[in-house]
Amino acid sequence: MLAALGSLKGAKVVEMAPGTGTTTEAIMAQEPHSYIGVERDSSATAHLGRVLGVRGSMRAGDAAATGLDAGAADVVVGEALLTMQSDSSKDAILTEVARLLRVGGSYAMHELALTPDELGDDVKQEIRRSLARPLKVNARPLTPREWTELLARHGLTVQHVETAPMALLEPRRVLSDEGFLGAARLAFNILTDSAARHRVLEMRGVFRTHSDSLTAIALIARRQERT
Structure with a gap:
């Protein structure tokens, strides 16, 4: 952009x-x-x-x-x-x-x-x-x-x-966008917060399911x- x-x-x-x-x-x-x-x-x-x-x-x-x-x-x-x-x-x-x-x-x-x-x-x-x-x-x-x-x-x-x-929530993209430390912090937050983990996984599932249309x-x- x-x-x-x-x-x-x-x-x-x-x-x-x-x-x-x-x-x-x-x-x-x-x-x-x-x-x-x-x-x-x-x-x-x-x-x-x-x-x-x-x-x-x-x-x-x-x-x-x-x-x-x-x-x-x-x-x-x-x-x-x-x-x-x-x-x-x-x-x-x-x-x-x-x-x-x-x-x-x-x-x-x-x-x-x-x-x-x-x-x-x-x-x-x-x-x-x-x-x-x-x-x-x-x-x-x-x-x-x-x-x-x-x-x-x-x-x-x-x-x-x-x-x-x-590819917003794919691991490789997260690492590219956030760097190693940023990706590690995000992973820690997701692993320790069940509600956040559920939302992230559900959103990634939506992106994957509708990959041809999104x-x-x-x-x-x-x-x-x-x-």
Whole structure:
């Protein structure tokens, strides 16, 4: 996703819900002009504030109402943010994204997608129900075409689409994403927490069962002039 954006050097970046800060670190390595992370989780806000130091800032807030100035960002980044939202919440967040971006600015998103575009409604509903059980929320992934159309309704024109197999909870992927120590901590937490272990295994089962219809997707969209 970040590679498709191109260089962020000198850019004004806003990241929605940065969480543990893995993407934040990759963004900061490119020396943006400024970085603001918007996060509802106060513990994550404090942690990332310490990581950023004087190079950027964190603020507690909602992705649908950041309180930042209109046109404040050259780039807005959001990962694993929209899939877990209802249709109305998706619209509210994207309205805020479009407000924050200057004309010509880019929105980079990384989410779950359903595939192919012609996937039947009955299969979509079954996958959404299956995801809702372990996630405890009504996750609503969209097809690539539906994601593109949703962004277009908010004045965001897709420039780049890329998909990848859904390997989020596979051991090799966890080790790659988290490193040895991070993977070890995650494994310890799962082994010692039966409820967490059940949820993780159930979610991985959903990903495997629906591997032909679930994919990871990254999209880069550009904010157009409002008409």
